[in-house]
Amino acid sequence: MFAGDQGERKQPRARPAREDDAFHDGKLIRQRAKRNREPLFVLDSQWGLHETGPPMKRTHHCNELRPAHAGQLVTLTGWVHSRRDLGGVIFIDIRDREGRTQTVYDPSDLPAEVFDRAAALRSECVVAVTGLVRLRPAGTTNPKIATGEIEVVAQALEVLNTADVLPFPVDDPDAAGKVNEELRLKYRYLDLRRPEMTHNLRLRSKVATATRVFLDEQGFLEVETPTLFKSTPEGAREFVVPCRTNPGLFYALPQSPQQFKQILMVAGVEKYFQLARCYRDEDLRADRQPEFTQIDLEMSFIEREDIYTLIEGLLQRIWKTALNVDIPTPFKRLSFQEAMDRYGMDKPDTRFAMELADFTEVFRASAFKVFSGAVANGGVVKAINVKGFADATQGQIEAMTETARSFGAKGLAFIKIEDGEWKSPIVKFLTEAEKAALQTQLNLEEGDLVLFAADQWLVACEILGRIRLYAADILKQRGQLKIPADRFDFLWVVEFPLLSFDKENNRWYSSHHPFTAPVAEDIPLLKTDPKKVRGQHYDIVVNGVELGGGSIRIHQPDVQKTVFEEVLQIPPDLVKARFGYMLEAFRYGAPPHGGIALGFDRLIAILCGTPSIRDVIAFPKTAKGTCLMTESPGSVEPKQLRELYLELKAPKPQ
RNA sequence: GGGGGCGUAGCUCAAUUGGUUAGAGCGCUGCCCUGUCACGGCAGAGGUUACGGGUUCGAGCCCCGCCGCUCCCGCCA
Numbered sequence: 001m002f003a004g005d006q007g008e009r010k011q012p013r014a015r016p017a018r019e020d021d022a023f024h025d026g027k028l029i030r031q032r033a034k035r036n037r038e039p040l041f042v043l044d045s046q047w048g049l050h051e052t053g054p055p056m057k058r059t060h061h062c063n064e065l066r067p068a069h070a071g072q073l074v075t076l077t078g079w080v081h082s083r084r085d086l087g088g089v090i091f092i093d094i095r096d097r098e099g100r101t102q103t104v105y106d107p108s109d110l111p112a113e114v115f116d117r118a119a120a121l122r123s124e125c126v127v128a129v130t131g132l133v134r135l136r137p138a139g140t141t142n143p144k145i146a147t148g149e150i151e152v153v154a155q156a157l158e159v160l161n162t163a164d165v166l167p168f169p170v171d172d173p174d175a176a177g178k179v180n181e182e183l184r185l186k187y188r189y190l191d192l193r194r195p196e197m198t199h200n201l202r203l204r205s206k207v208a209t210a211t212r213v214f215l216d217e218q219g220f221l222e223v224e225t226p227t228l229f230k231s232t233p234e235g236a237r238e239f240v241v242p243c244r245t246n247p248g249l250f251y252a253l254p255q256s257p258q259q260f261k262q263i264l265m266v267a268g269v270e271k272y273f274q275l276a277r278c279y280r281d282e283d284l285r286a287d288r289q290p291e292f293t294q295i296d297l298e299m300s301f302i303e304r305e306d307i308y309t310l311i312e313g314l315l316q317r318i319w320k321t322a323l324n325v326d327i328p329t330p331f332k333r334l335s336f337q338e339a340m341d342r343y344g345m346d347k348p349d350t351r352f353a354m355e356l357a358d359f360t361e362v363f364r365a366s367a368f369k370v371f372s373g374a375v376a377n378g379g380v381v382k383a384i385n386v387k388g389f390a391d392a393t394q395g396q397i398e399a400m401t402e403t404a405r406s407f408g409a410k411g412l413a414f415i416k417i418e419d420g421e422w423k424s425p426i427v428k429f430l431t432e433a434e435k436a437a438l439q440t441q442l443n444l445e446e447g448d449l450v451l452f453a454a455d456q457w458l459v460a461c462e463i464l465g466r467i468r469l470y471a472a473d474i475l476k477q478r479g480q481l482k483i484p485a486d487r488f489d490f491l492w493v494v495e496f497p498l499l500s501f502d503k504e505n506n507r508w509y510s511s512h513h514p515f516t517a518p519v520a521e522d523i524p525l526l527k528t529d530p531k532k533v534r535g536q537h538y539d540i541v542v543n544g545v546e547l548g549g550g551s552i553r554i555h556q557p558d559v560q561k562t563v564f565e566e567v568l569q570i571p572p573d574l575v576k577a578r579f580g581y582m583l584e585a586f587r588y589g590a591p592p593h594g595g596i597a598l599g600f601d602r603l604i605a606i607l608c609g610t611p612s613i614r615d616v617i618a619f620p621k622t623a624k625g626t627c628l629m630t631e632s633p634g635s636v637e638p639k640q641l642r643e644l645y646l647e648l649k650a651p652k653p654q
Numbered sequence: 655g656g657g658g659g660c661g662u663a664g665c666u667c668a669a670u671u672g673g674u675u676a677g678a679g680c681g682c683u684g685c686c687c688u689g690u691c692a693c694g695g696c697a698g699a700g701g702u703u704a705c706g707g708g709u710u711c712g713a714g715c716c717c718c719g720c721c722g723c724u725c726c727c728g729c730c731a
Contacts, residue, residue, distance in 0.1 A: 088688030140689055165682060168665055178666060182723050235731035282730040513731045623724065
């Protein structure tokens with residue numbers, strides 16, 4: 001079936017086989033039509049539209065005809081969306097990517113041959129229909145479709161291709177939306193025909209174009225960077241590509257164009273961007289694919305504020321283009337510290353409050369040792385009030401407790417405010433003063449549920465942050481928390497710690513990546529108190545989704561070397577092997593620079609209102625990284641392995 | 655790597671405590687129907703209950719294994 005170019009050229013017209021086919025060789029006919037300026041089509045009784053040249057060419061698309069076109073002879077091409085055979089008259093809706101139009105087949109003024117062909121059509125056959133546009137008779141208009149006031153009275157029908165019975169319906173949005181995703185992925189070309197999916201593809205394209213136009217206006221150059229790169233073991237697991245011409249050596253697919261874009265700054269490009277494909281061999285989620293797209297950009301001679309302004313402008317343009325929505329700028333800014341303190345997340349969803357409150361001082365000397373003990377250990381006591389969730393089930397309390405335990409907590413203290421009293425295993429340990437502090441600060445009312453975390457500051461915040469989202473989900477399901485679908489809360493999260501400590505390996509690692517510049521005044525702390533060093537890193541967050549992040553980079557080779565060797569403790573020879581070309585590049589005049597990358601797939605998913613980025617990627621992979629349509633990844637021939645000097649140790653896949 | 659959910663006709667789903675020949679709607683096939691747009695009417699075909707074992711007189715249902723899809727944790731500098 002996949003004949004390739006040559007095969008397709010040999011058969012320019014798909015139509016029922018005819019005995020005199022030899023005579024109708026495509027080339028001959030086309031030449032003759034050109035030479036004699038004959039009409040491309042003639043009507044005849046046997047074939048309806050008789051071809052004298054290339055296939056019938058459409059005059060309009062399927063969402064174009066209106067009452068004003070009445071009386072015109074038109075040709076539509078597309079797929080048979082639905083047919084209604086009333087025995088006498090037949091209605092067939094023709095669909096293309098723009099919409100659909102009803103065509104009518106009336107046996108009283110149509111050759112029997114054409115009528116029979118219309119009667120034999122099945123869903124998703126590909127046809128060309130020529131006929132007269134006319135207003136629909138009074139009372140038969142269809143307000144559900146844009147072309148519902150007219151119909152095309154067929155005079156000729158060419159079947160360009162037939163279709164087998166479909167594995168799942170394409171014409172019914174409700175039914176198709178419920179179809180097992182496995183099936184949709186296997187027959188992705190059918191899934192993509194659905195108007196909902198076509199809409200997503202179209203919106204994605206529009207946003208990509210808007211991005212390019214905006215960044216071009218701002219003076220950016222679009223530069224492509226290699227996808228055959230080399231392995232840089234820090235960070236995400238990489239896809240590795242063997243290299244035949246260099247036996248034993250491997251390329252790696254880039255996790256992002258990070259190093260190339262910084263080197264483009266050294267190269268004097270000043271403003272770079274790319275809709276860059278990135279690859280990460282990590283386990284997947286609804287919002288993660290092994291290959292994904294970033295709006296990646298980098299600028300020279302700028303500060304953080306310049307990035308904020310630029311991205312706010314870009315997102316403003318994108319929202320206007322995609323949704324015709326004006327989003328207000330500048331965006332809110334939260335420090336990492338404040339985001340964790342108030343929301344327990346570095347990507348807070350600020351569309352609802354339910355903020356974390358601090359009770360460290362209240363419980364410093366408490367008789368309840370779980371709280372006072374945590375404070376004595378240098379920790380904090382934090383609490384969250386979930387309004388109206390006092391009726392949480394045992395299972396829900398257990399689920400939240402399990403969350404707390406997964407962060408290392410021993411349990412989850414709670415108080416239910418029910419029937420005018422505080423119901424809790426811990427309430428007997430609380431003094432009146434402590435209760436009063438909770439009452440006031442959390443504004444407690446009948447029906448509330450208070451949840452506590454007592455631990456080191458970061459852990460306590462993270463526990464309640466997770467529980468806050470869990471509780472919000474349940475309140476949403478119960479209709480107690482309503483968030484309008486068109487609400488978008490953008491914010492910048494800034495002032496992240498440059499470094500985090502890895503207890504298991506007893507070493508510091510970069511919170512963002514090792515090229516992130518410290519806040520200038522904190523540079524002396526790098527060697528003395530790494531924990532206190534703030535990075536010039538920023539994340540852009542919308543509705544609790546991390547849309548992207550970036551930083552001002554280190555551009556001084558000595559600072560970069562300090563970070564690699566003294567802070568991250570990477571041996572000098574390894575630094576040279578992995579990043580030597582970068583450090584060298586920085587010796588030849590590196591401008592101060594910084595940039596950001598936005599997750600393009602997530603961005604489109606938000607604009608399309610879908611939780612899964614698979615719905616906005618034409619050919620996505622499953623949670624295990626396979627493609628159900630092409631059955632990739634697949635095996636290779638022994639010959640290919642020999643050429644690559646590779647030998648398999650994996651068990652043979654079935 | 656760990657945990658949860660799902661897998662029954664082409665599709666979406668039922669099937670009582672483990673009990674007769676596994677059902678329905680849509681789709682499909684045939685016939686009928688001249689204004690439908692979820693067209694309508696009549697008739698019909700269609701099943702290795704994902705797969706492999708086990709328990710049982712008897713398994714779609716219980717147990718073990720395995721495959722696939724999905725969600726979450728870990729992971730994603």
